[in-house]
Amino acid sequence: MSDAVAGKDGDFSIADGQNLKQRLRKATSRARWQAVFMVAPLGVFVLLTFILPIAQMLFRSVDDPVVSDALPQTVVALESWTDRSELPEEAVYAALAADLKFLRAGGADGEGKSLIGRLATRLNFDTSGVRSTITKTARKVKKIEAPFKEAFIKADKKWGQPDIWASIDRLGGAVNSTQFLAALDLRQDVNGDIVSQPEVRQIYVTLWLRTLWISLLVTVICVALAYPVSYLLATLPLRISNLLIICVLLPFWTSLLVRTTSWIVVLGQNGVLLEALHLIGLVGEGADRPQLIYNMTGTIVAMTHILLPFMVLPLYSVMKGISPSYMRAARSLGANPTLAFVRVYLPQTVPGLGAGCILVFILAIGYYITPALVGGQDGQLISNFIAYHMQRSLNWGLAAALGTMLLAGVMALYWLYDKIVGINNMKLG
Amino acid sequence: MATNDDFIVRFENVQKSYDGESLVVKDLNLNVDRGEFLTMLGPSGSGKTTCLMMLAGFEPATHGEIYLNDRPINNVPPHKRGIGMVFQNYALFPHMTVAENLAFPLEVRGMSKADTEAKVTRALEMVRLGPFGGRRPAQLSGGQQQRVAVARALVFDPDLVLMDEPLGALDKNLREEMQYEIKHIHETVGVSVVYVTHDQSEALTMSNRVAVFDDGIIQQLAPPEELYERPVNAFVAYFIGENNRLYGTVKEVKGESSVVEIDGGGGMIESLAVNTGGVGSRTTLSLRPERVVVSPTAGSMQNVVSGKVEELIYLGDHIRTRMTVSGNNEFIVKVPNAQGHATLKVGEEVQLGWTTEDCRALDAPAGAA
Ligand SMILES: Nc1ncnc2c1ncn2[C@@H]1O[C@H](COP(=O)(O)OP(=O)(O)O)[C@@H](O)[C@H]1O
Ligand SMILES: [Mg+2]
Numbered sequence: 001m002s003d004a005v006a007g008k009d010g011d012f013s014i015a016d017g018q019n020l021k022q023r024l025r026k027a028t029s030r031a032r033w034q035a036v037f038m039v040a041p042l043g044v045f046v047l048l049t050f051i052l053p054i055a056q057m058l059f060r061s062v063d064d065p066v067v068s069d070a071l072p073q074t075v076v077a078l079e080s081w082t083d084r085s086e087l088p089e090e091a092v093y094a095a096l097a098a099d100l101k102f103l104r105a106g107g108a109d110g111e112g113k114s115l116i117g118r119l120a121t122r123l124n125f126d127t128s129g130v131r132s133t134i135t136k137t138a139r140k141v142k143k144i145e146a147p148f149k150e151a152f153i154k155a156d157k158k159w160g161q162p163d164i165w166a167s168i169d170r171l172g173g174a175v176n177s178t179q180f181l182a183a184l185d186l187r188q189d190v191n192g193d194i195v196s197q198p199e200v201r202q203i204y205v206t207l208w209l210r211t212l213w214i215s216l217l218v219t220v221i222c223v224a225l226a227y228p229v230s231y232l233l234a235t236l237p238l239r240i241s242n243l244l245i246i247c248v249l250l251p252f253w254t255s256l257l258v259r260t261t262s263w264i265v266v267l268g269q270n271g272v273l274l275e276a277l278h279l280i281g282l283v284g285e286g287a288d289r290p291q292l293i294y295n296m297t298g299t300i301v302a303m304t305h306i307l308l309p310f311m312v313l314p315l316y317s318v319m320k321g322i323s324p325s326y327m328r329a330a331r332s333l334g335a336n337p338t339l340a341f342v343r344v345y346l347p348q349t350v351p352g353l354g355a356g357c358i359l360v361f362i363l364a365i366g367y368y369i370t371p372a373l374v375g376g377q378d379g380q381l382i383s384n385f386i387a388y389h390m391q392r393s394l395n396w397g398l399a400a401a402l403g404t405m406l407l408a409g410v411m412a413l414y415w416l417y418d419k420i421v422g423i424n425n426m427k428l429g
Numbered sequence: 430m431a432t433n434d435d436f437i438v439r440f441e442n443v444q445k446s447y448d449g450e451s452l453v454v455k456d457l458n459l460n461v462d463r464g465e466f467l468t469m470l471g472p473s474g475s476g477k478t479t480c481l482m483m484l485a486g487f488e489p490a491t492h493g494e495i496y497l498n499d500r501p502i503n504n505v506p507p508h509k510r511g512i513g514m515v516f517q518n519y520a521l522f523p524h525m526t527v528a529e530n531l532a533f534p535l536e537v538r539g540m541s542k543a544d545t546e547a548k549v550t551r552a553l554e555m556v557r558l559g560p561f562g563g564r565r566p567a568q569l570s571g572g573q574q575q576r577v578a579v580a581r582a583l584v585f586d587p588d589l590v591l592m593d594e595p596l597g598a599l600d601k602n603l604r605e606e607m608q609y610e611i612k613h614i615h616e617t618v619g620v621s622v623v624y625v626t627h628d629q630s631e632a633l634t635m636s637n638r639v640a641v642f643d644d645g646i647i648q649q650l651a652p653p654e655e656l657y658e659r660p661v662n663a664f665v666a667y668f669i670g671e672n673n674r675l676y677g678t679v680k681e682v683k684g685e686s687s688v689v690e691i692d693g694g695g696g697m698i699e700s701l702a703v704n705t706g707g708v709g710s711r712t713t714l715s716l717r718p719e720r721v722v723v724s725p726t727a728g729s730m731q732n733v734v735s736g737k738v739e740e741l742i743y744l745g746d747h748i749r750t751r752m753t754v755s756g757n758n759e760f761i762v763k764v765p766n767a768q769g770h771a772t773l774k775v776g777e778e779v780q781l782g783w784t785t786e787d788c789r790a791l792d793a794p795a796g797a798a
Contacts, residue, residue: 328487329520331507333534334585340508343533347524 294376318352471642513582695755730782
């Protein structure tokens with residue numbers, strides 16, 4: 001038999017008995033390997049510079065080894081502490097004394113003293129005001145003798161309150177969720193129940209809401225400004241539209257910093273805009289003038305300006321592909337211009353609209369430099385606080401938790417978009 | 430005598446310029462009869478689409494007036510004209526199903542759901558696409574999309590349908606099939622059609638009358654037979670069907686006919702004076718290849734000249750023969766493959782004859798002295 005024959009399940013076998021599928025796979029394997037080699041350099045690059053750092057960040061948001069490293073015996077001893085209204089037993093105090101003495105003597109790797117510092121900082125993030133309790137006690141620990149309980153309370157009276165012990169217990173697990181709770185203005189109380197942070201320490205929920213609100217507002221303004229412009233660009237003769245496209249793209253070729261700071265010149269107290277309005281008598285002097293920069297207004301204006309091209313380009317590219325004959329067809333079929341636009345034109349621009357909105361919103365929600373420069377107090381976004389925790393307070397765990405939540409939010413949004421519009425419907429340009 | 434009421438469309442002295450410098454449509458006067466299938470035929474760029482766009486309301490006329498059902502419509506917006514239109518690329522709305530596309534004109538007219546559904550179903554059946562209502566246009570073949578576009582233009586019962594090269598994107602077989610289908614729909618529905626094409630065979634097949642456009646002017650408006658048999662000028666003769674051209678000078682005018690001395694020393698030709706000046710003026714003689722007889726019996730033809738066979742192409746029913754006649758080496762003769770037909774050889778000199786009636790003396794070629 002020399003011809004290929006079909007098996008009853010549709011499998012083809014060839015004269016020499018080889019399966020057709022296997023033959024095909026063999027024939028295409030060369031092309032597959034070529035593809036792998038072409039992708040490999042970029043793959044490695046992305047892995048090293050993108051995937052690994054993100055994975056590390058995700059891990060850091062829950063990884064919290066300081067307390068368990070510094071106070072291993074105490075953490076174990078605390079497992080028997082069940083009645084949170086009472087202080088722990090003597091054995092726990094003894095374990096703490098042993099841990100601290102060991103650290104003062106240099107610890108496992110000779111870095112014991114610096115570990116005490118990090119322990120104090122970590123506990124202080126969790127329960128404010130305990131930094132000195134730790135450092136002070138550690139300094140005196142050589143002289144602390146049994147009975148340990150009394151000696152500790154004498155050294156610092158915070159050892160006589162359950163709060164610090166609950167804190168050590170909570171952070172004793174090398175992996176815990178305190179940072180995520182903190183990122184939502186929540187914490188665990190002495191009994192391990194999740195409660196709100198005290199009023200004065202609540203900032204993140206407001207920040208999250210503000211970030212969402214500003215991103216949404218910027219997206220909406222961008223749509224309102226970009227839609228007519230893109231329509232014009234798509235319908236004008238190519239010669240003129242190319243020129244205008246350059247105007248749209250021009251901001252892309254200017255430094256972000258320059259563009260942002262130029263807003264300071266325009267919107268400042270004695271800036272171009274207010275001076276011009278003053279000249280025509282619309283605003284007064286000094287304190288009468290509205291504050292346009294170093295607040296939320298400044299952030300919104302500057303971010304809209306910077307993100308506008310990301311809305312124009314996808315819209316333009318989609319509109320460019322919509323033949324004018326669709327509108328004409330709708331008109332000839334009896335639809336007035338408004339109806340023709342709503343029923344025929346608008347739905348066809350959804351892929352560009354969706355892509356533009358997703359792009360602008362995602363960029364806005366993680367925006368850093370513009371709010372940092374022109375945002376003042378109430379124009380700060382979540383990324384400004386991530387940066388703050390990375391650079392100033394050095395609370396990397398909290399920064400990682402905030403970043404992780406931001407990433408999860410963007411992913412959720414992407415998923416939602418896919419459900420509603422379909423990711424295949426997105427046209428980026 | 431026909432009154433203006435018998436015409437569904439009238440163009441009256443219509444002119445159109447896009448740039449304010451040149452006229453794309455020059456003084457168009459055209460009446461379309463009710464129920465007629467009228468085709469605008471002409472080379473690309475001759476202003477056909479522009480005429481259609483002015484009629485549909487998408488381009489304003491620079492000058493003149495257009496009447497629809499004897500009502501001037503220059504100031505009526507497109508959606509109030511009630512004219513169905515089939516576009517070259519069909520312009521089916523890609524985000525709607527076929528049924529939604531067809532329902533669109535009915536919905537915007539506020540028709541009830543039940544009526545809409547019934548009409549859509551009927552329209553789909555008319556174009557034999559009954560089961561395809563739920564599909565998107567992109568899921569249909571070119572021919573099917575074409576039929577949906579026709580159905581959509583007819584579903585709201587307009588008096589008039591415009592079609593701008595609707596078959597341009599189809600392959601040859603499908604195009605011929607669709608020509609008959611559209612013709613058939615026109616006959617059953619009784620709608621008036623203004624059809625635009627640059628394909629002369631399409632125009633001849635489908636139309637009641639054909640308006641031949643060139644350079645923004647109607648060169649001739651006539652039924653297909655007349656257009657072919659009796660072209661009034663050199664452009665029409667050249668554009669419709671195949672045509673031999675001989676240039677010459679009028680030597681004598683004898684009532685209906687004129688005697689022309691053809692260039693290249695071919696001698697005197699007696700021809701029908703259709704569109705020539707007086708004695709001494711230049712003219713183009715137009716002669717259909719199938720009307721030339723090889724080796725005519727003596728005295729049967731008014732005109733006999735000799736020609737040299739250059740090329741023979743066997744086409745089954747006839748043999749297409751290219752000859753040199755009076756210095757013109759593009760002279761085509763169709764020798765029918767009938768019993769006892771003349772057998773020719775390349776290089777042979779033969780006598781060719783034709784009658785006065787078949788040889789039309791038309792206007793001189795532009796630029797010729
Ligand atoms: N929108 C327009 N703007 C400027 N010139 C146009 C426009 N549409 C058509 N023209 C010009 O008008 C002439 C006639 O075009 P058109 O009516 O499309 O011819 P046809 O349909 O017979 O091919 C062409 O020379 C074309 O370049
Ligand atoms: Mg055209």
